[in-house]
Amino acid sequence: MRSRPDLTSATWRKSSYSNAGGGDCVEVADGFTGVVPVRDSKRPNGPALVFPASAWQVFVGGLG
Template structure:
């Protein structure tokens, strides 16, 4: 497998009803990529892996929104 090609996966918190969905690629060296599932060509966020992990940990502590 080519580690320079993002391997996108849909967030486990994304619903199946066409609502807010994000995809994450965390197989890239030194960066985590995040994009909107509904607008894949609309841009990609590049996040430092440690910052991404901090975000995920905080999101787990806060629980579901809504």
């Protein structure tokens, strides 16, 4: 089992798939080897989910 990455210095960016009106906003953090941290931009101090990069690629690929 992988340990959870330290996200305290993560640089978050809003996903291009987020609602332009500011409603459904997903943010991701780049720069973590093998994983993609994801959070709700409306709750920046809330929990973040950490997905294996391969699972994130499958998820994003299914959106198109």
